[in-house]
Amino acid sequence: MAEEVKLFGMWASPFSRRVELALKLKGIPYEYIEEDLSNKSPSLLKYNPIHKKVPLLVHKEKPLAESLVILEYLDETWKNNPILPQDPYERAMARFWAKFIDEKLLPTAAKVSHSTGKEQEQGVEEVHQQLKILENELKGKEFFAGQSIGYLDIVAHVLFWFYSAGEASGVNALTTEKFPIIYEWIEKLIKIDAVNECRIPKEKHQDFIRLRRESLKSASK
Amino acid sequence: MAEEVKLFGMWASPFSRRVELALKLKGIPYEYIEEDLSNKSPSLLKYNPIHKKVPLLVHKEKPLAESLVILEYLDETWKNNPILPQDPYERAMARFWAKFIDEKLLPTAAKVSHSTGKEQEQGVEEVHQQLKILENELKGKEFFAGQSIGYLDIVAHVLFWFYSAGEASGVNALTTEKFPIIYEWIEKLIKIDAVNECRIPKEKHQDFIRLRRESLKSASK
Structure with missing residues (x-):
């Protein structure tokens, strides 16, 4: 995978689902990793030491947290199928x-x-x-x-x-x-x-x- | 004033001060209106009916609330002296x-x-x-x-x-x-x-x- 996008999420988290939906709408290929929030993975703790929460997006080894921040990042990095208005x-x-x-x-x-x-x-x-x-x-x-x-x-x-x-x-x-x-x-x-x-x-x-x-x-x- | 920027603020609000600072750093001329928050002006109530709070920016009669939202708007509308990074x-x-x-x-x-x-x-x-x-x-x-x-x-x-x-x-x-x-x-x-x-x-x-x-x-x- 050239773009190396990983999403650490949790099935019942609407915030994870937001990021998944944006990735799908923009057609960005990604690997999904389901987190057990009662037993967080070492990767989640390493990449998101401040909040230790999902969703966590890792793009080319760079971590991003907070669903709204991730949505803006996706839209600025992959210009196709923009999700934010232009005006x-x-x-x-x-x-x-x-x-x-x-x-x-x-x-x-x-x-x-x-x-x-x-x-x-x-x-x-x-x-x-x-x-x-x-x-x-x-x-x-x-x-x-x-x-x-x-x-x-x-x-x-x-x-x-x-x-x-x-x-x-x-x-x-x-x-x-x-x-x-x-x-x-x-x-x-x-x-x-x-x-x-x-x-x-x-x-x-x-x-x-x-x-x-x-x-x-x-x-x- | 061609750009017609008005800022409704309150002297002790750090959120108002954020917007003022951004306006100054970007060199955007504006009119400042001090609000008495114990007796809010009809303009503030009209332009910001959801939160009824300062800071409120009015640009060409269009109102904007929330300091972080306003900062991004200023940076996207006036491209000079960018405040957000490009990457x-x-x-x-x-x-x-x-x-x-x-x-x-x-x-x-x-x-x-x-x-x-x-x-x-x-x-x-x-x-x-x-x-x-x-x-x-x-x-x-x-x-x-x-x-x-x-x-x-x-x-x-x-x-x-x-x-x-x-x-x-x-x-x-x-x-x-x-x-x-x-x-x-x-x-x-x-x-x-x-x-x-x-x-x-x-x-x-x-x-x-x-x-x-x-x-x-x-x-x-």
Whole structure:
């Protein structure tokens, strides 16, 4: 492999899946290495000593961490099939919404999945507000990126996980009725081959979510 | 003004100062509008309805929020005096460390400034570990960006605030003895005109920190 791209990922990590999806959409050949996060490999610890997390991309022996940083790197290094818009203002908007998803929406969603009762209800309400803001951004467009899938769709496709995680945990924040535009967008996404190749089996994911919730519950007792 | 750049900022916000510094280093003329964050202007609320925060850059009537997003936009729109490196891997590293500062170091530092006793001590220890990691990145270089000031220096110059905030709050996490390389870097930075123009008066800043700590204390009573 001339380009020597390795991706260290974990099947249930939406952040790993983002990088996989970008690699597939851009047609970059890569070797995938599944990490057992309860027993991290020496390679992961060597290449990502700061965060020790997946996804980790290694390109020609040079390591890169953080999914959003990796997406920009892929787009700057392999110019074909660009995922970021070309216009500086549109690029800025894509980055703004990506930050919104990672720094607002996902932390709120994590709070929901780790809480119960009143606190969980408040969290769900907050997720709804944030999803409404995001849905508004999608209004009138085929994809977040416009006419076809792009950077912000790759970042936002973490919302897939909301459905199966919601069903498994009994807290479905992303209902079809409440967010029809997001739902339509997901329907469009799953018709794309690369997206389908990156989907994780729903049942396996739901078992994973249930197990994690149980271990968190017993840890907090 | 042909370019019509407006920056809505707040004198004590290191994030506003980042954008100011980038504008100065790139030689972009701009109009500065000081915001009273206790009584936000209709313009700020109109242009930044999601976060309602500074810094807010308005370029030809188009609004941009989030300091890191704004820095990239400035560099892509005004090609002169680039602040980001040209090499994709170096760009990725600059973005990685910028995320480290904003998502790891600053939240830990905020925890220190809002806590007391044992919790504060643990926070200081954590800040020290993170500063050591950052100092290691600076080792053997003139600036984070290499031979001259660049993107990561602009992002990291928030560390200035650690000194005066530390003195004012009585918790000085960034001591000269513990972090000689960061201290040397600050000494080099303050010799740069644009950096000096963006510095805030130490006494005014310390009064501000003290007042904020007092108001937080009485709010938590």
